Amino acid sequence: MGSHTWVASGRTTPVYPGGTVVSTVTTVPSASPVGLGKALLRLTAVLVLLAVLAWPVRTGLHHAIAGTVANSPLSGLAGFIAEDGMYVILAVAALTAVWAFLRDRAALLRLVCGGVGVVLAYLASELVKVIVREGRPCAAGDVDTVLTCPTGGDWSWPSNHSVIAAAIATACILALPRARRLVGLVGELAAVEAFSRVAAGVHYAHDVLSGLALGLVVTTATVLALVPRLTPVVARRMPGWGVKASGVPINRTH
Template sequence: MNSGLDAGLYSWITGLAQRVPRPVDTLIQAWSDYGLAVFAVLMLIAWWRARQGDAARMATALSVPVAVVVAYAVNDVLKMVFDEQRPCQTLRAVTIEACPAPGDWSFPSNHAAIAAAAAAALLVIDRGLGHLAVPAALFMAASRVWIGVHYPHDVLIGVIVGALVARPLVRHAHRAAPAVERLRGTKLKPLLRAA
């Protein structure tokens, strides 16, 4: 991958990050480091709400974390194929977050892929949660550039990979409804159907 593609934009963003008040950087860094937990909570809410619905809805809700894991795996394979160094290594930029060690590849962004996969999947199962997850995913992607650990193209492709992998998996998950219906007749019933 050509890191010169958006090195100027990366430098402008990380330079801006150096000029804003420190609490802004602290907030963005906290989101970048811990924000993925919000997507886990949204997935739990989707599962909880799906307990009120039919087996197809529950199958779709259960597929969301699976789709996120698959998107992460696909994205990680791409990382190994491209072997792109982090911009903070290549450009020697001053960054908010400590630069990852060489060999911790940059392209595409795993954080962006995970967040986008969760958002795309949540849009399928629960529009309301999806509408919360989409801006959160975009903010996650942008935060990775802001703190200096990714080029803009890293997060853009991460978002695309996450969404393209997760959405079709979740859209077809309703086909597992018969399996969920069978499981609703077992001791797992409280996890799969509201009383």
């Protein structure tokens, strides 16, 4: 019998044909877009719960966080992240897209579907803003803030920056679910961007928690809905596209 090398988990397992060890079986982590998607949906529920808990104490949190940051050496950094931190997340997404295009077209397809989710999440956020019309916490002018308070119907709930940051991060995570460093990086960047909006004084805590939840759930649902439908279509119409299913053997020797 021949020897076989499969990549599917982090363990090495001996194979015993005829009672003799002749090869090892190496596997990769079992993370998958579907499994990770379910985990992200559970995280969404946690964020929604935290947003509900933060709502009754929103004013106190605003005074404590925004007022402290505005009068501290961190004010400049908080303002920079709140205004321009999104460009870092976009840069990570762009690098992810380039890598996926060159190395893994299945990941690129998931990332494109995630991009659709980002657009849908933003549109949903804008619709909710128009319906709810919550005023900005900085509008009261009772506490110093890092950023100038937006005016002219620029409503507070949910935070668009948080929605978009979470949506982009989710698209990257679902595109490359096994890339643990990427998962950690984009998740942290989205959380920092969201918190900076509170620290800069232009959002309540429940605004950003709700925004993170909205970006997560819409993008995850979009990817999980579109990828199974588009994968066979792309594979059939573009044979050279190289769409492959995750978890298949990547190396086999005889």
